[in-house]
Amino acid sequence: MSLVHGCGSWLCWRGWPVRCGARGYARPGVPSSAASYAAGQDLAPAALRSAGLPARLIAAGLAVRDEGDLPVQVWKPDREHPLAQNAGPAAESLRQLAGRLGPVLARGDFALVLGGNCTIALGVMAALRRLEAGAPGLLYADRHYDLNTPGSTTDGALDWMGLAHALALPGCADVLAGAFGPRPLLEPRQVAWLGVQPQRATDWERAQAARLGLHVATGQALAADPAGAAAAALDRLPAGPLAVHLDVDVLDFTDAPLAEDTGGRNTGPTLGQAEQALTLAARDPRARALSIGELNPTRSAGDPDALPRFADSIARILAVTGRG
Numbered sequence: 213m214s215l216v217h218g219c220g221s222w223l224c225w226r227g228w229p230v231r232c233g234a235r236g237y238a239r240p241g242v243p244s245s246a247a248s249y250a251a252g253q254d255l256a257p258a259a260l261r262s263a264g265l266p267a268r269l270i271a272a273g274l275a276v277r278d279e280g281d282l283p284v285q286v287w288k289p290d291r292e293h294p295l296a297q298n299a300g301p302a303a304e305s306l307r308q309l310a311g312r313l314g315p316v317l318a319r320g321d322f323a324l325v326l327g328g329n330c331t332i333a334l335g336v337m338a339a340l341r342r343l344e345a346g347a348p349g350l351l352y353a354d355r356h357y358d359l360n361t362p363g364s365t366t367d368g369a370l371d372w373m374g375l376a377h378a379l380a381l382p383g384c385a386d387v388l389a390g391a392f393g394p395r396p397l398l399e400p401r402q403v404a405w406l407g408v409q410p411q412r413a414t415d416w417e418r419a420q421a422a423r424l425g426l427h428v429a430t431g432q433a434l435a436a437d438p439a440g441a442a443a444a445a446l447d448r449l450p451a452g453p454l455a456v457h458l459d460v461d462v463l464d465f466t467d468a469p470l471a472e473d474t475g476g477r478n479t480g481p482t483l484g485q486a487e488q489a490l491t492l493a494a495r496d497p498r499a500r501a502l503s504i505g506e507l508n509p510t511r512s513a514g515d516p517d518a519l520p521r522f523a524d525s526i527a528r529i530l531a532v533t534g535r536g
């Protein structure tokens with residue numbers, strides 16, 4: 213990972229003095245629930261700020277530049293497009309994200325993107341592709357494949373359709389699959405899944421995973437050997453720049469009640485186990501971005517330690533970037 217040179221000045225960033233050091237961390241937020249099941253994830257960037265994520269990143273020795281938030285989008289029912297709800301506004305937000313990340317990545321900063329839902333990974337991959345530094349890879353930590361299409365479920369929620377659109381699977385909505393230039397945005401060899409619970413996938417998704425020969429480590433495998441599962445996934449990815457995406461629903465919801473989807477109770481990795489896996493990825497010299505999706509702050513209202521504990525984990529993970 214390239215370094216940011218020549219700064220050395222003090223910047224005032226949301227009240228904290230931040231010294232520009234050897235490595236920059238840019239932190240755009242995507243306060244959007246447009247592509248989600250309901251409102252809630254639009255609150256995540258602000259909740260992570262309030263939980264002390266910036267201060268923890270700084271305490272971990274990172275130089276943080278705040279890139280600010282994209283325009284707020286709050287989910288509402290899209291009765292004109294019930295099977296791909298709010299696809300137009302969601303795609304526009306992702307195009308904006310990719311545009312915002314372009315200069316950040318080009319100057320060698322590591323990007324931490326706060327969602328929003330999992331479609332933010334498409335904006336990150338579009339920006340990495342534009343770097344023209346080789347085929348980018350995506351380590352996708354999620355309880356779900358996110359390979360649904362508007363035809364494979366009746367939900368109409370794009371938040372578990374993102375990778376179907378990145379891979380341009382049959383039946384995708386053109387407005388999203390074609391939002392980033394030539395499609396597909398990604399080939400199957402550019403993605404490795406970590407933490408999938410196959411029982412929670414649709415039949416369509418399981419069929420696509422088998423047909424395309426996807427690299428998938430289940431949640432059970434991830435919990436049993438976090439570092440081993442991550443290493444095997446990283447081995448499979450191409451040599452170009454690497455993005456890590458964390459859908460917080462991959463976590464055991466009883467251990468870390470953070471996710472929009474509450475179905476992960478007592479299964480999947482704990483926050484500590486996921487941290488082990490993602491720390492390995494962060495050490496990878498290809499690592500350029502981490503995106504965090506599907507966090508709904510209302511889920512942890514009764515467990516006030518959950519968000520600060522999560523912020524601590526993220527800071528520890530990012531503290532090792534480039535220390536491969």
Ligand SMILES: [Mn+2]
Nearest residue numbers: 355356459461
């Ligand atoms: Mn998910």
